[in-house]
Amino acid sequence: MKKLSKNFFLKNSIEVAKKLLGKILIRKYKGYIISGKIIETECYRGKDDCSSKAYNRTDKKHPMFGEPGILYIYLCYGKNYLLNIITEKKGKPGAVFIRALQPLSNLEIMKKLHKTKNIKNLTNGPGKLTDALFINKKLNGEDITKSKKIYIVDSKERIKIKTSSRIGIKIGLDKKWRFYIADNPYVSKI
DNA sequence: TCCCGGATGCCCT
DNA sequence: GGGCATCCGGGAT
Numbered sequence: 134m135k136k137l138s139k140n141f142f143l144k145n146s147i148e149v150a151k152k153l154l155g156k157i158l159i160r161k162y163k164g165y166i167i168s169g170k171i172i173e174t175e176c177y178r179g180k181d182d183c184s185s186k187a188y189n190r191t192d193k194k195h196p197m198f199g200e201p202g203i204l205y206i207y208l209c210y211g212k213n214y215l216l217n218i219i220t221e222k223k224g225k226p227g228a229v230f231i232r233a234l235q236p237l238s239n240l241e242i243m244k245k246l247h248k249t250k251n252i253k254n255l256t257n258g259p260g261k262l263t264d265a266l267f268i269n270k271k272l273n274g275e276d277i278t279k280s281k282k283i284y285i286v287d288s289k290e291r292i293k294i295k296t297s298s299r300i301g302i303k304i305g306l307d308k309k310w311r312f313y314i315a316d317n318p319y320v321s322k323i
Numbered sequence: 324t325c326c327c328g329g330a331t332g333c334c335c336t
Numbered sequence: 337g338g339g340c341a342t343c344c345g346g347g348a349t
Binding site: 175177184185186207209210211212213215217230232249254258259260261299300301302 | 327328329330331332
């Protein structure tokens, strides 16, 4: 299985969001390999995207303007860390937001980290999966194409992609920039 | 300084 | 399945 390279993320954010579906997210934690299949993503962009954090921003210091493959992790509602991967070339804003995973390995560790017994609730939401994979502010700025703690590997699985409006936002609903694998029981919401 | 969000779990029907 | 309290850091004023 091949690690995803910088080139994978150096593309149109919408394309990257779609192509990430089915790939395997790997996290090393205390000698364990925790992993899950990416089954739900959203795309966020810049001046053409009023619901993006980079909308109407010109200062290139914002993480969304950074180098492709860099993790952008921030806290939401005071308790949930949300996982984004920067896309597009440096200076052009874009990111893919990871919304849900299908848990693959070391589920018992994930259950302890997220404090739940129900496997279905382990990674079927953006704040839950960061809990279950021990992803927090310390990994902000990490390069997912170089890191030994967290990376993504390719998979050749054929998948059926569905599209919808993004979730949890009030504006920008006209854009169908949420992508998920059809018929997967771990997607956060149909 | 103030305000509120790319969400969750719990408690209610 | 729906309503609600809750968390804290960053952007806006």
